[in-house]
Ligand SMILES: Nc1ncnc2c1ncn2[C@@H]1O[C@H](COP(=O)(O)OP(=O)(O)OP(=O)(O)O)[C@@H](O)[C@H]1O
């Protein structure tokens with residue numbers, strides 16, 4: 451079939467591991483007006499994230515982590531400063547940079563399969579068969595093949611976050627932005643997901659910016675852990691985590707990093723939970 455100059459994609463092409471993006475956040479500031487005055491959520495924050503790097507952001511509530519993530523996603527605009535993804539300014543949301551939130555934002559009227567399929571429907575170059583194959587691949591990657599016909603309300607919190615992860619991965623973004631994705635889950639479910647996310651990150655090569663209040667989680671997942679200080683929100687300190695992967699959340703070495711990071715957080719006058 452002739453497709454009038456349009457490139458016809460295939461499931462195999464769609465599933466290729468593509469190069470992750472590099473991010474450059476340059477002097478980004480953002481303030482909000484509220485009843486109690488102006489809040490400087492981010493004050494000239496600069497940060498470089500390398501291709502395929504896993505960066506974790508920790509810091510007290512209200513120090514601007516979600517604001518920064520939303521600006522990288524293109525969901526919010528900074529007052530000043532720029533975000534570059536692969537050298538190009540981010541001005542709007544794009545399929546190259548997808549966000550996964552704490553509360554799963556799944557569509558309750560679609561089943562598990564339908565939710566993962568949904569973002570693929572926005573890809574005009576794929577046939578329906580290709581879209582199905584791609585969705586199946588990601589459901590298998592997150593271990594939910596058995597539940598593909600389940601309704602969202604039948605799933606546990608951990609399963610919902612797995613569906614959210616599959617849905618975020620399905621369009622093959624170069625950057626994954628994760629805002630406390632595991633915060634509402636029990637410890638055991640979280641531990642399983644730490645293992646899975648490390649495997650998926652290795653297999654699919656994404657640049658990940660991951661927000662968490664859980665210092666151990668940050669040390670388990672991140673190449674670097676950045677500590678934010680609040681009011682005004684700034685990056686205060688950074689820790690490079692030089693442990694081999696896959697990392698075990700319960701390892702002694704990891705606990706050592708977590709202790710140092712927690713100390714740094716406390717010295718900012720705030721405590722982190724988790
Ligand atoms: N849409 C908004 N309108 C007004 N103020 C806002 C808005 N979004 C964020 N803020 C304020 O900006 C500051 C940073 O908020 P942000 O949500 O980025 O913090 P956070 O680090 O993600 O916090 P948490 O850890 O609780 O999620 C806070 O003081 C918050 O009240």
Ligand SMILES: [Mg+2]
Nearest residue numbers: 515516517629
């Ligand atoms: Mg937040």
